[in-house]
Amino acid sequence: MDLHLEYEKDKLYAQLKGEIDLSIAPHLRIELDNALDTKQARHLIMDFSSVSFIDSSGLGVILGRYRRLTEVGGTVRVENASPQVYKILEMSGLSKIIEITQSNVAVGEKGE
Amino acid sequence: MDTALVNSVNLQFKSIPDNVSLARVVVASIGAQIDMTLSELDELKVAVSEAVTNAIIHGYRNDPDQFVELQIERYHDRLVIHVIDRGIGMPDVQEALENVSVSSNSEHMGLGFVFMKTFTDNVEINSEKQKGTRITMVKNLVFRKES
Numbered sequence A: 001m002d003l004h005l006e007y008e009k010d011k012l013y014a015q016l017k018g019e020i021d022l023s024i025a026p027h028l029r030i031e032l033d034n035a036l037d038t039k040q041a042r043h044l045i046m047d048f049s050s051v052s053f054i055d056s057s058g059l060g061v062i063l064g065r066y067r068r069l070t071e072v073g074g075t076v077r078v079e080n081a082s083p084q085v086y087k088i089l090e091m092s093g094l095s096k097i098i099e100i101t102q103s104n105v106a107v108g109e110k111g112e
Numbered sequence B: 001m002d003t004a005l006v007n008s009v010n011l012q013f014k015s016i017p018d019n020v021s022l023a024r025v026v027v028a029s030i031g032a033q034i035d036m037t038l039s040e041l042d043e044l045k046v047a048v049s050e051a052v053t054n055a056i057i058h059g060y061r062n063d064p065d066q067f068v069e070l071q072i073e074r075y076h077d078r079l080v081i082h083v084i085d086r087g088i089g090m091p092d093v094q095e096a097l098e099n100v101s102v103s104s105n106s107e108h109m110g111l112g113f114v115f116m117k118t119f120t121d122n123v124e125i126n127s128e129k130q131k132g133t134r135i136t137m138v139k140n141l142v143f144r145k146e147s
């Protein structure tokens, strides 16, 4: 998993890249939890602009961090989900409990 | 129903997490040979990902020394995808579907079958306790008239 972490006070910014499935989810879970533990962060902001795929293994990781952080009065936010990924997040019901913003370009279409 | 087989792929792979993306790639490349839209392809990838993930984590309880089978049949009017494991099976399929333990500490959301059903036109589950599970998903191919 390509994961880039940054901290700002009680906020953890996580930039994710690639496809979040069963091969990635366990590592992502551990790395996020470690980062949240070490820095005592209460708010997790995930940048999904380079996430090209997610399935229920990935959704589970988001749900788990949401549960963990709401217990301490924190929040989870997902930013810049591609239309396809956004649709999965929406269908899962996660968009009802966490804030999710959508980007209007599919991953890889940005002409970088 | 058109019975002429246009293409078929049979693949057996180890029951390990890295092979979930392999299964997606294979299905996507078959799908790309057909007039499927990108978003249909993306949806099919989610459905396959869920079925293979279930075979690995539920069917084989993460035992890496087992094998998952992926069979793809392409007919003129439809794509048929089978995901097969010879693992623990489900004693009662209906119950497995309805009583997914969405407990407060579990991160399983019970969405696998929901996605499979939403993103394909038909899902069939054949499962027998201690024998294994065969998931069959059908995606109808709609031929768009050139406008």
Ligand SMILES: Nc1ncnc2c1ncn2[C@@H]1O[C@H](COP(=O)(O)OP(=O)(O)O)[C@@H](O)[C@H]1O
Pocket (backbone or CB within 6 Å): A056, B050, B054, B055, B056, B058, B059, B060, B085, B087, B088, B089, B090, B096, B097, B100, B101, B108, B109, B110, B111, B112, B113, B114, B133
């Ligand atoms: N291949 C399989 N072998 C045995 N049990 C399975 C298999 N696939 C699914 N199941 C059962 O069906 C349930 C529902 O699956 P799913 O909708 O993917 O939700 P989840 O995987 O999040 O539990 C699983 O919890 C499991 O009990």
Ligand SMILES: [Mg+2]
Pocket (backbone or CB within 6 Å): A056, B050, B053, B054, B111, B112, B113
């Ligand atoms: Mg599942």
